[in-house]
Amino acid sequence: MHFASLAASGESTGYPEQLPLLPHPAEMIVGVIAFAVLYWLFASKVVPNMEKLYAERAAAIEGGMAQAEEAQAQAQAALDQYNAQLKDARGEAARIREEARTQGAAIVEELRGQAQAEAGRITDSAHRQIEAERSSAAASLRGEVGRLSTDLASKIVGESLHDEVRQKGIVDRFLAELESGAISAEKVER
Amino acid sequence: MSLNVLSVQLMTSLAAEGDTFETPGVRSFWWPLVGGDHDNFAFTRPSLVMILSVVFLGWFFVSTTRRLALVPSKRQWLTEQTYDFVRNTIARDVIGTKDFRRFLPLLFTLFTLILVNNIAGIIPFVQYPTTSRIAFPIVLTLVVYVVYHVVGIRSKGGIGKYLGGMVPAGLPGWLKPIMFVLELLTYFFVRPLTLALRLFGNMMAGHLMLLVFILGGEYLLLHGDNFALKGAGVLSFAFSILMTAFELLIEFLQAFIFTMLTALYLADSLSEHH
Amino acid sequence: MTGSIAYLGYGLAAIGPGIGIGLIFAAYINGVARQPEARGMLQTIAFTGMALTEALAILGLVFAFVFK
Numbered sequence: 001m002h003f004a005s006l007a008a009s010g011e012s013t014g015y016p017e018q019l020p021l022l023p024h025p026a027e028m029i030v031g032v033i034a035f036a037v038l039y040w041l042f043a044s045k046v047v048p049n050m051e052k053l054y055a056e057r058a059a060a061i062e063g064g065m066a067q068a069e070e071a072q073a074q075a076q077a078a079l080d081q082y083n084a085q086l087k088d089a090r091g092e093a094a095r096i097r098e099e100a101r102t103q104g105a106a107i108v109e110e111l112r113g114q115a116q117a118e119a120g121r122i123t124d125s126a127h128r129q130i131e132a133e134r135s136s137a138a139a140s141l142r143g144e145v146g147r148l149s150t151d152l153a154s155k156i157v158g159e160s161l162h163d164e165v166r167q168k169g170i171v172d173r174f175l176a177e178l179e180s181g182a183i184s185a186e187k188v189e190r
Numbered sequence: 191m192s193l194n195v196l197s198v199q200l201m202t203s204l205a206a207e208g209d210t211f212e213t214p215g216v217r218s219f220w221w222p223l224v225g226g227d228h229d230n231f232a233f234t235r236p237s238l239v240m241i242l243s244v245v246f247l248g249w250f251f252v253s254t255t256r257r258l259a260l261v262p263s264k265r266q267w268l269t270e271q272t273y274d275f276v277r278n279t280i281a282r283d284v285i286g287t288k289d290f291r292r293f294l295p296l297l298f299t300l301f302t303l304i305l306v307n308n309i310a311g312i313i314p315f316v317q318y319p320t321t322s323r324i325a326f327p328i329v330l331t332l333v334v335y336v337v338y339h340v341v342g343i344r345s346k347g348g349i350g351k352y353l354g355g356m357v358p359a360g361l362p363g364w365l366k367p368i369m370f371v372l373e374l375l376t377y378f379f380v381r382p383l384t385l386a387l388r389l390f391g392n393m394m395a396g397h398l399m400l401l402v403f404i405l406g407g408e409y410l411l412l413h414g415d416n417f418a419l420k421g422a423g424v425l426s427f428a429f430s431i432l433m434t435a436f437e438l439l440i441e442f443l444q445a446f447i448f449t450m451l452t453a454l455y456l457a458d459s460l461s462e463h464h
Numbered sequence: 465m466t467g468s469i470a471y472l473g474y475g476l477a478a479i480g481p482g483i484g485i486g487l488i489f490a491a492y493i494n495g496v497a498r499q500p501e502a503r504g505m506l507q508t509i510a511f512t513g514m515a516l517t518e519a520l521a522i523l524g525l526v527f528a529f530v531f532k
Contacts, residue, residue, distance in 0.1 A: 021324055021526065021529045022324075023323075023324050023325035023328050024230075024232070024234065024323065024325050025230050025231060025325075026225075026230065026231040026232055026233060026234065026237060027236060027237050027240075027323055027325035027326065028325040028326075028328065028329055029231075030237040030240055030241065031240060031325055031326045031328075031329035031330070032329050034240045034241060034243075034244040034303070035299065035303065035329060035330065035333060037244055037248070038244050038247055038248060038302075038303055039295060039296065039299045041248045041251070041252060042251065042295045042298055042299050042302075043295035043299075045251075045252050045256075046251045046252060046273075046295075046298070047294050047295045047298060049255040049256070049258055050255055050258070050269075050270075050273050050277075051294075052258070053255075053258045053260075053270075054277075056260060057260060060260060216529075283504045283507070283508075284508055380516075380519050381515075383519075383522065383523075383526070384515060384518060384519040384522045384523075387522040387525060387526060388518060388522055391522060391525050447511070447514075450511055451511065451515055454508060454511060454512060454515075457508075
């Protein structure tokens with residue numbers, strides 16, 4: 001065998017007994033060729049195709065994204081419109097409510113004014129009636145007091161003083177003086 | 191590594207060393223199909239898995255993206271989910287919306303290639319995570335390494351500016367040289383080393399763990415002296431099934447982290463301030 | 465018992481980064497729980513920190529293989 005002579009001559013090692021970590025030359029050559037072939041295959045065919053696929057897929061996804069964005073925009077527009085309508089309706093309702101409130105307040109105010117006027121009128125007429133009755137009562141009382149005091153004076157004096165009193169108007173004058181405060185009741189009693 | 195091959199290994203080991211258990215190790219991952227143990231250009235099983243994975247990935251993604259519909263079918267849905275994960279979760283979030291598009295082929299190639307080659311570790315009859323052979327993580331890391339340096343030099347406008355931009359702004363003067371050395375180490379040494387070895391280490395360790403449980407279980411079951419040992423062998427098989435589910439998580443996570451860190455380094459090279 | 469002590473060393477070396485990564489992601493989960501909108505930014509920071517912390521464990525793995 002040819003390797004026996006090679007081993008005998010010591011030119012070739014084959015399996016390195018002393019250093020098992022030494023690489024076997026034939027395997028290195030095979031490794032280089034294998035790597036080169038696979039690299040060439042992958043670099044020229046596999047990777048470009050895969051990258052193209054990635055690009056296509058990214059484009060497809062982006063197209064889908066654009067569609068989704070459009071749909072979203074439409075939905076947003078519809079929502080905006082709806083919101084605007086809702087806002088209008090709310091404003092309308094608030095305006096109507098406000099109007100009703102002001103109307104109600106006006107009605108209440110008006111009614112209150114009417115009631116107050118009515119009450120004032122009733123109070124006034126009552127006052128006037130009371131005043132009239134009071135003055136008539138005072139007038140009749142004055143006559144009565146005059147006549148009574150004249151009667152008393154007549155009994156004390158012993159003769160009728162009616163005519164004289166009437167003539168001279170003493171009682172009236174006295175009463176007038178009494179009312180005006182020219183003389184006081186205390187002085188009369190004393 | 192599939193079961194039938196494991197048993198072959200086990201039997202050969204038994205034939206050579208009698209009735210002792212050969213622990214699976216890094217050696218278990220060396221598996222030439224054409225050529226021998228000392229052949230530098232032996233065509234190995236992981237190479238075959240790698241080529242098959244490229245054929246599968248190329249067929250699947252080209253056929254599902256030839257006629258793309260806006261509403262995806264089931265297969266297109268799977269393609270889209272994978273692409274979407276790389277494009278939005280990794281590239282766009284980390285690099286930013288401005289420049290992430292031109293790195294999509296790179297990130298998508300890295301993610302799908304690593305994911306399928308990781309998951310190959312638990313696909314029945316394949317059962318070999320290609321990335322557990324360090325040659326493949328180194329190749330992928332070299333690609334990332336060259337790309338993020340070139341991108342960085344271009345976006346900063348010159349090698350001098352690129353190196354100068356590594357020192358964070360606003361540091362006191364005496365700290366600048368130290369930080370520069372640290373950043374230089376990070377950019378040119380730690381980043382590629384960890385990127386390759388993280389993937390390799392996780393995948394190798396995870397698969398080794400499955401190997402230990404399956405091989406150990408088989409050995410206990412076939413050569414156990416009493417029923418307790420045979421029972422332990424059955425238990426070991428059961429645990430390997432559980433670990434397979436755990437591996438699926440790790441495999442996805444490592445593909446994610448590799449792509450994520452690539453995006454992070456690219457974003458770092460593109461950014462203005464750093 | 466035979467074997468390489470380097471693997472034992474790697475086991476020890478993995479303790480520190482393990483704790484570190486646990487702390488980073490605990491803080492990240494806390495941050496996201498408090499402010500879910502900051503997830504993208506925190507994720508970037510958390511993974512940067514994780515890459516830095518895990519670098520130590522990975523360097524240990526390399527040395528475990530080298531110094532057999």
